[in-house]
Amino acid sequence: MKFINTTIPDVKIIEPQVFGDERGFFMETFRTSLFKEKCGDIEFVQENHSKSNHGILRGLHYQTEQTQGKLVRVTKGEVFDVAVDLRKDSPTYGQWVGEILSAENKRQLWVPAGFAHGFYVMSEDAEFMYKCTDYYNPSAEVSIKWDDPTLNVQWPWVDKQAPLLSEKDKNGLSFELAPKF
Numbered sequence: 001m002k003f004i005n006t007t008i009p010d011v012k013i014i015e016p017q018v019f020g021d022e023r024g025f026f027m028e029t030f031r032t033s034l035f036k037e038k039c040g041d042i043e044f045v046q047e048n049h050s051k052s053n054h055g056i057l058r059g060l061h062y063q064t065e066q067t068q069g070k071l072v073r074v075t076k077g078e079v080f081d082v083a084v085d086l087r088k089d090s091p092t093y094g095q096w097v098g099e100i101l102s103a104e105n106k107r108q109l110w111v112p113a114g115f116a117h118g119f120y121v122m123s124e125d126a127e128f129m130y131k132c133t134d135y136y137n138p139s140a141e142v143s144i145k146w147d148d149p150t151l152n153v154q155w156p157w158v159d160k161q162a163p164l165l166s167e168k169d170k171n172g173l174s175f176e177l178a179p180k181f
Contacts, residue, residue, distance in 0.1 A: 001014055001015065001016050001017065001028065001031065001034060002014070002015040002017075003038040003039070006097045006099070007092075007095070007097050008083065008085055008092045008095055008096075008097045009092070010085075010090075010092075010112045011083045011097050011109065011110060011111060011112065011115070012038065012039055012109070012110040013099055013107055013108070013109060013110075014071075014107065014108040014109070014110060015105075015106070015107050015108075016028060016029055016106055016108075018106060027106060029073065029108070030071070030131070035071075039110050039112075040112075042069060042133055043133065044071070044131040044132060044133055045132065045133065045134060045135060046131070046132040046134075046135055046136065047129065047130070047131045047132070048129065048130050048132065048136075049075075049127065049128070049129045050127070050128045050129075051076075051125060051126070051127045051128070052119075052121045052125065052126055052128065053121065053124070053125045053164075054121055054122075054123060054124050054125060054158070055120075055121060055158070055161055055163055055164045056120070056121045056163065056164045056165075057118065057119070057120045057121075057146050057155070057163035057164065057165055057169065058118055058119055058166070058169065059082065059116065059117055059118015059119060059143070059144075059146060059169065060082065060084055060116035060117065060118040060143065060144040060145075060146060060151075060153075060172070061116060061117055061118060061141060061142070061143055061144075062086065062115065062116040062117065062141070062142055062144075063134070063136075063137050063140040063141050063142070064140045064142060064179050065137055065139075065140035066134040066135055066136075066137040066140060067113040067114060067134060067181070068113060068132045068133055068134045068136075069110070069111065069112045069113040069132070069133035069134075070110075070111045070117055070130045070131065070132055070133075071108055071109075071110050071111075071130060071131040072101065072108060072109050072111065072117070072119075072128065072129070072130040073101060073106070073107070073108040073109075073128075073129055073130070074101040074102050074103055074126055074127065074128055074129075075103055075127045075128075075129055076103050076125070076126060076127040077102065077103060077121065077122075077123035077124065077125055077126030077127065078100060078101070078102035078103070078104070078121075078122045078123040078126060079100070079101050079102070079119040079120060079121050079122060079123075079126050079128065080098055080099070080100055080119060080120045080122060080155060080156050081098065081099050081100075081101045081109050081117075081118075081119045082096055082097070082098045082117065082118050082119065082120075082153055082155075083096065083097050083098075083109065083111040083115045083116070083117055084096045084115055084116040084117075084144065084151060084153075084175075085114070085115055086114055086115060086116055086178070086180045086181050087114040087115075087180070087181045088180050088181065090114075093180075094150070094151070094175065096151055096153050098153065098154070098155075100122070100156075101119075102123075103127075113133060113134075114181045116142075116144050116178075118146060120155050120156070120157075120163060122156065122158050142173065142178055142179060143168050143169050143171070143172035143173065144172050144173055144174070144175055144178045145169075145172035145173065145174060145175075146163065146165070146169060146172065148172075148174055148175045150174070150175040150176060151175050
C-alpha cells in the first residue's frame with residue numbers, strides 16, 4: 001500500500017497494490033501495523049456500507065461528541081470525497097481537500113477525527129464503505145452547508161445539475177456558525 005499526502009498533511013490517500021489477470025484481482029485494503037505507522041495509533045470500532053444514486057450529495061457531516069475518524073472507499077461507482085479541517089489549532093483550519101474515489105482506482109481516503117466529511121456521487125450510483133473510530137451518535141451530528149461560501153468547495157458537478165440533498169443537508173449550518181474542535 002502507498003500512503004499519499006494531500007494538501008492537508010493529516011488526510012491521506014491510500015492506494016493499494018492490485019494484483020490482477022483475466023480471472024480478476026486481489027488487493028490488501030487494510031493492515032493495522034502499516035496504518036498505525038503512517039496515520040497514528042487508530043482503532044476502528046464500526047464499519048458502514050451505504051449506497052447512493054447519481055447526483056446525491058451527503059455532507060458535510062461530523063459529530064461533536066464521539067468524534068469519528070473515517071477510512072473511506074468506494075466499491076462500486078465513483079464519488080468526489082471531501083474532508084474539511086475543523087480543528088481551530090491546526091495550520092489547515094478551514095481548508096478542504098477533495099479526491100475522486102472509485103471502484104476503478106480503488107483508492108481510500110483517511111479522514112481523521114476533527115474533520116467534516118461529505119461526498120458527491122458522480123456515477124449512476126455508488127456503494128461507499130467506511131471504517132469509523134467511534135460509534136455513530138445521531139444526537140451529536142452536525143451538517144455544514146455543502147455550498148458554504150467561506151469553504152468554497154469546488155464540487156465537480158456532472159451535467160451541471162444541482163445536487164440532491166437530504167433535509168438535514170439542505171438545512172446545514174454555515175461554516176462560521178458550526179461548532180469547531
